[in-house]
Amino acid sequence: MPDARLEACIALCRRARELDGAALLQTLSELESALNEMRLSPTASPQGRAALPQPEIRMDLLGYITGWNAGAEHLFGYTAEEALGQNVLFLYADSSEEIAEMFLDDGSAVMEVRRRKKSGDIFWASLSLTAERDEAGQPAGFVARMSEIGDGLSDEDKLRLHARIIEDSDQGILITDSEERIVSVNTAFTRITGYTAAEAIGKTPDILRSGKHNADFRAQVRSAMRGAGPWHGEIIGKRKNGEHFPQSVSISVVRNDTNDITHAFSIFSDISVYKEAEARIQHLANYDSLTGLPNRSLLTQLTDQALTVARRQHGHGAMLVLALYRFTSIYDTLGHEVRDTLLRDISQRFRATLRDEDVLCRLDGDRFAVALLDIQKREHAGIVAQKLLSSLDAPFLIDGHNLRIGASIGIAVYPEDGMETDTLLRFADSARTRVHQSGEVGYMFFSAEMNQRAKEHLWFESELRRALAESQLQLHYQPKVSLRSGRIVGAEALLRWKHPERGMVSPGIFVPVAEETGLILSLGDWVLEEACRQIRQWKDAGLEVPPIAINISSRQFDAALPERVHAVLDKHQLPPNLLKLEITESLLVRGAENVIPIMNQLVAMGLALALDDFGTGYSSLAYLKKFPISTLKIDRSFVIGLPHEENDCAIARAIVTMAQQLRQEIVAEGVETREQMSFLRDLGCDQLQGYLFSPALPPAEFERKVRDGERLALRRG
Known part of the structure; x- marks a missing residue:
């Protein structure tokens, strides 16, 4: 049976022979339309191609047709059942061809592909691919819409087809002219960015700029828009409402x-869902789901990085x-x-x-690990272990239950015990097992030597606390002598x-322990109180007391120090001089903005400041000019090397000058010989302090020397 449209075309041709002018042109136009329709769907039924929907195939995420x-049945020849x-x-026409439908982020979801019909014929088709999502916004499948590309498709038809594909694309499309002004956008652009076509056209793509990228990155993108070559990557864009979002462009x-x-075009997709999913997967891979702490995988990554740095810089660390x-x-009793x-x-x-900067990790069950990636001394790991144990002292109140829990801790240090994360974990766990088997709460180092040192450190801390409580501490006073008169002018x-x-017990042993444990604050308060009490006692006994110097730790030197000193001076009714x-x-390098205001307050109260151990740290004329220091x-x-050691002589001469x-x-410490004294006096040094005149003395002996007016013999030895 002949196609009804063919009969209509024949009738139009016959009529055209009898017409001229406008009527002829109108008839020829109708004929062209009819022929175009036939060309586009030569196998259509007598009811016409318009009755058939666009071929559409739905698939799940694995590519199985749903x-x-x-x-689709008309295009391929297969029934739905088949x-x-x-x-x-x-x-597919070629079995080696990749499943294009599985890759939505290759820069375009519109492509030309080759397909095979049931008859075996191979044809080209334009494929538009769209992702389907479930209620949670996660990809659930794909919809492929196809149009057969015939050999006879005209340029006009191609343009019409491509325009339809662009408009229906699930990806945003933005077209700019040679002056980078937006001339066209599609519906997906509006859905993704919030800008309508009317709001975007005439503007530049900068309306989507987030400010998250540096100038080099922006230069790469602009270079692509100016013809340097295609560019594909990820960009942080900005929607109309100001929200930032990741996009594949x-x-x-x-x-x-x-x-x-003549034009540049950008094809982009909002990949927020994929980035969020990626972040969730990354978090699950690296963090414990119950506590939110890093898991063993992340602990290993971070420790491996720290060990690499430690090898290069000879650093120290520990694994607990x-x-x-x-x-x-x-x-077992109370449930999960x-x-x-x-x-x-x-x-x-x-x-x-x-x-x-310390890494706390949950290994499994009731086991945790702590990586101390940078410590000054290996013994510090024991201090941290004790703090962790102390944090468990207070009971946990949960659902009306008052729960108390203890712990055992093993410690491995690097580089001594090893320079591999797995080795450190194994050794630390071995030490922990030894503690656990003893049935006691506590910690232990893997190394026997370190364990002994840690025990000694812990003993000193405990005994030092006891010493503060039981008045085992004393102050001795070492005189300072004038190199002009030989008299005692201070201590x-x-x-x-x-x-x-x-x-x-040597201060060289217990003072560092006090610094590390924080006991130095209590010791410092005790020294301030005791020194002022002793000065008051000497004054009440009629002694002409010279200025007494006390050492201030950098940990004591805070904004509250002036008030603490003032309170003690006021308590004992002492003049600040x-x-x-x-x-x-070391205190001076903490930053002038932190230190100078405190110093100025102390000086304003009438106190003098001395810089101890000058030349051993960060000696600098620059900071000496800034700080209100009266004594070096x-x-x-x-x-020690004066006057024979050339370098010592040069340093002493420079400091005095x-x-x-x-x-x-200027005060010189540790003067033990007359040769040293003579050299320093000739340089112009003001005072000396050392065994040449006197060691540090108990209060009564120092008082006697002051009362007796003892002098240093200044003749050259």
């Missing part, structure tokens, strides 16, 4: 017959493995909800105990500890 409409359930690969240009750029006591019995809450609470206490109060069993504060150079003390390490130029008093 939907097959009448248009197609449903098959993989879309059976329609492809940029290219269109050239005319003379190779001049901790296991909880009585945890299993709590779980109480167990989970307890683990979260314990994690929070541990995290609050550590520095930000330095030095801390002494007489242990009931060990006797006198009787008290001098000695500070170390030459460190004993530069005095500098101090004289700044009109500062």
